Each structure stands twice: as structure tokens, then as C-alpha cells.
Amino acid sequence: MTAMTRRMALAIIAQLAAAASLAACGMNNEEGALAPDEGSTEIETLASVAYDIMPYESVRPELYVRAAEAMLAGNRTLATNGLAMLRQVTGDRRWMDLKEAEQVAALTAVQDSDFFAFMRSTTINTLFVDPQVWDMVGYGGSAVEHGGYIDRGFNDIDWLPTGSE
Amino acid sequence: MPARFPLDDGSVVVIIGSGAGGGTLSRELTARGIKVVCLEAGPRLDISDIVNDTGEMFAKLTWLDDRRGVGLPPDGQPTWTCKTVGGTTAHWTANCPRFRDYEFRALSTYGQLPECNLADWPIGLSEMEPWYDKAEKHLGVTGTNGLPRLPGSNNYKVMEAGARNIGYTDVDTYNMAVNAIPQGGRPACLQMGFCSSGCAINAKWMGLFQDIPVAEATDHFDLRPECMATEIVTDADGKATGVKYLDKDGVLHEQKARIVCVAGNVVETARILLNSRTERFPNGLANGSDQVGRNYMRHVMTQIFGLMPGVVNMFKGTQTAGVIRDEVKHDPSRGFSGGFQFHLLGLDANYIANNLVANGWGRDYAVLIEKYDHLAGVIVTGEDPPQESNRITLHPTQKDQYGLPVPVVTYHNHANTEAMLAYAERRGREMYESLGATQVFTIRKFGATHNMGVARMGDDPKTSVTNRWGQTHEIPNLFVSDGSLFPTSGCANPTLTIISLMMRQADYLGQQMESGAI
Numbered sequence: 001m002t003a004m005t006r007r008m009a010l011a012i013i014a015q016l017a018a019a020a021s022l023a024a025c026g027m028n029n030e031e032g033a034l035a036p037d038e039g040s041t042e043i044e045t046l047a048s049v050a051y052d053i054m055p056y057e058s059v060r061p062e063l064y065v066r067a068a069e070a071m072l073a074g075n076r077t078l079a080t081n082g083l084a085m086l087r088q089v090t091g092d093r094r095w096m097d098l099k100e101a102e103q104v105a106a107l108t109a110v111q112d113s114d115f116f117a118f119m120r121s122t123t124i125n126t127l128f129v130d131p132q133v134w135d136m137v138g139y140g141g142s143a144v145e146h147g148g149y150i151d152r153g154f155n156d157i158d159w160l161p162t163g164s165e
Numbered sequence: 166m167p168a169r170f171p172l173d174d175g176s177v178v179v180i181i182g183s184g185a186g187g188g189t190l191s192r193e194l195t196a197r198g199i200k201v202v203c204l205e206a207g208p209r210l211d212i213s214d215i216v217n218d219t220g221e222m223f224a225k226l227t228w229l230d231d232r233r234g235v236g237l238p239p240d241g242q243p244t245w246t247c248k249t250v251g252g253t254t255a256h257w258t259a260n261c262p263r264f265r266d267y268e269f270r271a272l273s274t275y276g277q278l279p280e281c282n283l284a285d286w287p288i289g290l291s292e293m294e295p296w297y298d299k300a301e302k303h304l305g306v307t308g309t310n311g312l313p314r315l316p317g318s319n320n321y322k323v324m325e326a327g328a329r330n331i332g333y334t335d336v337d338t339y340n341m342a343v344n345a346i347p348q349g350g351r352p353a354c355l356q357m358g359f360c361s362s363g364c365a366i367n368a369k370w371m372g373l374f375q376d377i378p379v380a381e382a383t384d385h386f387d388l389r390p391e392c393m394a395t396e397i398v399t400d401a402d403g404k405a406t407g408v409k410y411l412d413k414d415g416v417l418h419e420q421k422a423r424i425v426c427v428a429g430n431v432v433e434t435a436r437i438l439l440n441s442r443t444e445r446f447p448n449g450l451a452n453g454s455d456q457v458g459r460n461y462m463r464h465v466m467t468q469i470f471g472l473m474p475g476v477v478n479m480f481k482g483t484q485t486a487g488v489i490r491d492e493v494k495h496d497p498s499r500g501f502s503g504g505f506q507f508h509l510l511g512l513d514a515n516y517i518a519n520n521l522v523a524n525g526w527g528r529d530y531a532v533l534i535e536k537y538d539h540l541a542g543v544i545v546t547g548e549d550p551p552q553e554s555n556r557i558t559l560h561p562t563q564k565d566q567y568g569l570p571v572p573v574v575t576y577h578n579h580a581n582t583e584a585m586l587a588y589a590e591r592r593g594r595e596m597y598e599s600l601g602a603t604q605v606f607t608i609r610k611f612g613a614t615h616n617m618g619v620a621r622m623g624d625d626p627k628t629s630v631t632n633r634w635g636q637t638h639e640i641p642n643l644f645v646s647d648g649s650l651f652p653t654s655g656c657a658n659p660t661l662t663i664i665s666l667m668m669r670q671a672d673y674l675g676q677q678m679e680s681g682a683i
């Protein structure tokens with residue numbers, strides 16, 4: 001898979017976010033449901049925040065949208081208050097118009113908040129249960145169905161100084 | 166087959182908790198023909214419930230009810246213990262060192278430390294040796310009774326090489342209750358690396374599969390899972406008469422008892438003793454000394470990870486099968502009292518991404534985490550000096566889903582601990598840097614899985630909660646039957662000592678019952 005630039009990732013995130021919030025509206029028409037524009041901006045912004053927290057150009061962008069959806073499902077109040085806090089910090093500029101350095105600066109300003117802590121843990125817990133991410137960092141996942149690692153390299157280290165192995 | 170005793174059968178022993186303490190006691194007492202009702206707050210799992218998925222098993226095994234943390238213990242998850250049949254033996258990583266001789270005599274050996282409540286144990290190593298022998302046989306501990314130790318993983322080889330580089334010599338793959346060869350009706354380890362999620366093939370010893378079925382086969386064992394003990398009932402003469410508990414439908418029952426043994430692990434044991442207060446026992450049961458809940462110890466712990474010049478794959482293999490024992494001694498020239506072990510630690514990618522750097526994020530952090538497979542890890546386990554101010558208390562207003570006051574776990578590091586941590590982290594760094602590590606990380610803040618001390622043994626009722634058998638001084642038919650008994654923590658992983666103490670307590674209890682003394 002060709003490496004994706006940050007710009008490409010965010011463009012795909014925007015498309016996915018729009019689709020995700022349309023789907024969400026279709027599924028629940030209760031009072032208080034956000035209009036597609038508002039909803040997609042929320043998901044898109046949170047997904048972009050997730051990307052800034054753990055930016056991997058080789059990870060498929062849908063995982064960052066998934067993290068955003070998990071954030072909203074997990075604690076919508078915290079998420080929306082957090083987005084309001086970000087608007088304050090950036091002088092009400094549109095998040096997706098900011099350059100990477102400006103987004104990082106804004107997140108740095110709020111990195112001790114409950115919102116950031118929840119966003120960070122949700123992002124990491126979404127990414128690091130995914131087999132593509134595991135492959136990227138070299139983690140093996142479930143082992144029992146493969147007979148463990150006793151015959152799959154548990155003791156094959158080859159770079160220690162001679163006499164150490 | 167499993168027994169069922171009526172609620173009004175006052176001839177039974179009621180054991181609260183089915184873990185290393187309660188499970189051992191249940192098996193030992195029922196083997197002697199004694200009727201036991203065991204109340205376990207958690208559900209009973211089956212081997213098919215155990216999967217190689219740290220998140221799923223964390224949710225299935227862990228005690229997740231509301232607990233507060235003050236100081237070092239993280240608020241919300243101050244302790245990492247299990248709520249399941251077999252207790253914390255579900256997720257233990259099965260390290261089985263014995264306490265050293267000097268560790269039973271911490272006060273005599275170190276002298277009292279400032280603002281500290283060190284005490285000698287009322288028993289010593291020579292008294293414990295036959296029980297350690299028995300427990301090691303029962304658990305099939307590698308390195309004992311002719312059983313070979315496990316083979317060394319990559320992570321172990323890195324630890325061993327680094328250890329030897331800085332002059333350590335007492336290094337091997339440890340005494341483990343994990344089979345290196347098939348024995349005890351269990352297969353050999355396949356090096357899967359999910360030990361702390363339960364062992365899916367039963368190579369690791371777990372009480373659920375080793376104690377519980379043996380007890381049930383005696384026809385004297387009535388195990389009641391998903392039954393939360395809420396109060397120990399005492400009568401006007403100050404004797405324990407039974408235990409109240411909520412079943413899984415929330416209905417309250419009272420089981421009568423001849424004897425009550427509390428083995429809820431430290432937080433629940435302290436909580437039920439404190440919460441069962443009466444007019445006669447206004448400070449909680451067995452608490453004339455005011456020591457119930459106090460002297461809480463969790464071992465001095467820090468996780469050390471080295472970013473190595475080559476691939477390690479620390480997730481491949483038994484998570485903690487490796488130890489460096491050279492620092493297990495009292496040597497005040499190092500700047501602190503008591504000793505510590507290094508033991509091997511392999512952890513999964515999700516944990517590392519969450520915790521390698523506190524609140525780590527951004528491009529640099531993402532790049533770092535991408536090198537996960539180059540990480541090697543050890544954990545320090547050190548002697549924790551008991552302080553009266555480190556304690557389990559009841560929240561004054563917050564109640565949990567059972568209507569019980571939420572437990573509050575308060576713990577701050579002693580100066581001795583700070584000195585030990587600084588020294589140990591320096592040595593750990595030296596080990597990894599001697600092999601070319603480019604960065605070394607330490608993690609100090611996590612829920613404690615070694616919890617000890619809140620109902621200490623002693624000969625003096627003014628300064629201890631129980632006698633040398635775990636029998637409370639004030640209520641002769643009320644026993645404490647878990648790690649709450651430890652007057653000091655040593656630096657040994659507690660489970661082997663808990664199991665040994667309970668084999669010994671069962672022997673005493675059996676004799677006392679036979680003679681009619683209790």
C-alpha cells in the first residue's frame with residue numbers, strides 16, 4: 001500500500017466523516033440529532049484530532065473516523081465541550097483550515113484536560129486493537145490458534161554480543 | 166460432587182473469597198472432611214472463556230467495581246485484582262519466590278525507619294519451610310522438586326546479557342507455576358505471552374482449575390459464585406455467627422457459620438471488617454488495635470523498558486519468566502533498607518502505546534511506538550515499608566452498586582521507596598544501555614496487583630489484628646485468610662507465601678475444630 005500523506009489522509013477522513021454522520025442521522029431521527037453538516041464537522045474534527053495524537057501515514061484513515069465515533073458514543077458531552085474548548089483556543093477558526101503546526105499547538109494548550117485524556121485513550125485503544133496497526137508495530141496478536149510462539153521465534157534473537165545467546 | 170448446605174446450617178466454615186487464600190483453604194479443609202461454604206463475588210468461568218485478547222480478558226477477570234485511589238494509586242483503578250472464581254490466580258503471572266529469612270525479621274534487621282511501622286513476623290523461615298515445600302509441590306513450581314525451568318525468550322536473553330554486563334550473577338528463568346514440561350495434569354507452556362489474561366491452555370496454575378474441582382469432588386464444598394458478602398454477623402458474646410451476602414439477583418441472604426474466614430484480597434477484606442462494625446465493635450471487627458485497613462503495602466514497583474538496537478518481540482513468550490536476585494538482600498550502603506528483584510516483563514502493544522510515556526502523543530511519540538518490537542522490559546519488585554497512613558478506608562458518602570461504602574485506597578511512597586526506585590531504575594538503565602539501548606523508559610503509576618498488609622499477624626493484640634495463625638485476637642472464630650496477614654512485604658511476589666500460610670492455617674483450624682476449641 002502506498003504511503004499516504006497527511007493531506008490525503010485528512011481528505012479521506014472528511015469523506016468518511018460525511019458518510020458516517022449521514023448514516024447516523026438515518027438511523028436515529030430523534031430530537032436533537034445533528035444536521036449532516038454539523039455532525040460531519042464534529043466527526044471530521046475529532047478524527048483529525050485523533051490523527052494529530054497518533055499520526056500514522058500507513059494506517060487506513062477509517063480507523064481515525066472510528067476513534068471519533070467511539071469518542072462521541074462514549075461521552076458526547078465531553079466531546080462537544082472539548083470541541084468548544086478547541087474553538088476557543090483557536091479563536092473560533094475552523095479546525096480543518098488550520099495547518100498541522102497550528103492544530104498541534106492548540107492540542108498542546110489543552111493536553112492536560114479530561115477531553116484530551118479521553119480522546120488520547122480512545123484513539124490509542126481504537127488503533128491498537130486493529131491487526132493492521134499490530135502488523136505495523138510488529139505485535140503478533142492472538143497466538144493460541146497458531147500454537148503459541150514456541151516454534152515461531154520466541155527465542156531467535158540474533159544481535160546480542162556472542163556468548164549472550 | 167458440589168454440595169449445597171442450608172442457610173441455617175451453623176456447622177459450616179464460611180470462606181469469603183475463592184482465590185489464592187480462599188481457594189487453598191477450601192481445598193485443604195474439605196479434604197479433611199470439613200463442610201465449607203465459599204462465597205465468591207465474581208462469576209465462574211470455563212477454560213473456553215479464556216482467549217488471547219488482553220482487552221476482552223481484562224473486562225472478564227478484573228475487579229472493576231468503584232474504588233478510589235489517593236496518592237500513587239490511580240483513581241478509578243487503584244488496584245488490579247480479579248473478581249472471578251479462583252480470584253487473582255486468574256491473572257497472576259505465576260512467579261513463586263520464597264521470602265528470605267531476613268524478610269521475616271524486617272524490624273530486627275533494619276531497625277525502625279522514620280514514620281514507619283515495620284514489625285517482625287511472629288513466625289520465621291524455619292517454620293514456613295515445610296509449608297513452602299508443600300505449596301511448591303502442589304503448584305509444580307519450576308526449579309523445585311526436579312522440575313526443569315522454562316527456556317529463555319528473547320526478552321529474557323536481553324535481560325540476562327545486560328545483567329551480566331553490570332556484574333549480576335544470580336539470573337535464571339525463575340521459579341514459576343507455569344509448566345516447562347507437562348505435569349500435574351497440565352500441558353507445557355507454548356510461549357503465547359498472554360499469562361496475565363488467563364492461560365488458554367492451562368499451562369499456568371490457576372485455582373479455578375486446580376483447587377475448586379478438587380474441593381467439589383469431596384462432597385463437602387458449596388461454592389456460591391456471584392455472591393457478594395456484605396457483612397459478617399456477630400452476636401452479643403462477640404462471636405461470629407454468619408455472613409450476609411447479596412446473590413446475583415440482588416437478594417440478601419444470611420449463611421450461618423461455625424467459623425468465618427475472610428479471604429477477599431486486601432481491599433475487600435479490610436472493607437468487610439470495617440463495615441461490619443457493631444456497638445461492641447465500633448471501629449470494625451477485630452480492630453481494637455486500630456490496624457485494620459492500615460499498613461497497606463503494594464511492593465515498590467517500576468517497569469523499565471529499553472529501546473534496543475535490534476528486534477526483541479517481548480510479547481513472544483511467558484511474560485515474566487526471568488529473574489535477577491542479586492539485589493534481594495539488606496545492604497544499606499545502597500541508600501535504602503530492604504531489597505528488590507528485577508523480573509522479566511513482556512507487555513502488549515496497546516499497553517505500551519497507552520503508557521510508555523505518560524500522556525505521550527504526536528509525531529515523535531507515534532514514531533517511538535512504531536518501534537515496539539525493539540523494546541525489552543523488566544519490572545522491579547521491592548520491599549515496601551509499612552506505613553499506618555497507607556490504608557484502606559470507607560468513603561464517607563459514596564456507595565457502590567451493592568450499597569456498600571466505596572473503598573478508598575490511600576498510598577504515598579516512603580523516602581526509602583524513593584531511594585530504592587532511583588537506584589533500581591539506574592541499574593536497569595545501565596543494563597539496557599550496556600547493550601546499546603538508545604532510550605530507556607520507566608513507568609511507575611499503575612494499579613497494584615500485589616496487595617498486602619491490612620490485617621497483620623502478630624503476638625501482641627495491641628499492635629496486630631490476628632495471631633500467628635491468622636486467627637483474629639478479638640473474635641476466636643473469625644480468621645483472616647489472605648495477603649492482608651503480612652506484617653511486612655519482603656520483595657517476594659506474595660502468592661506462594663499466601664498459599665503456604667493457608668495450608669498451615671488449615672492444619673491449625675482443622676486441629677482446633679477437632680478438639681472443639683472453636
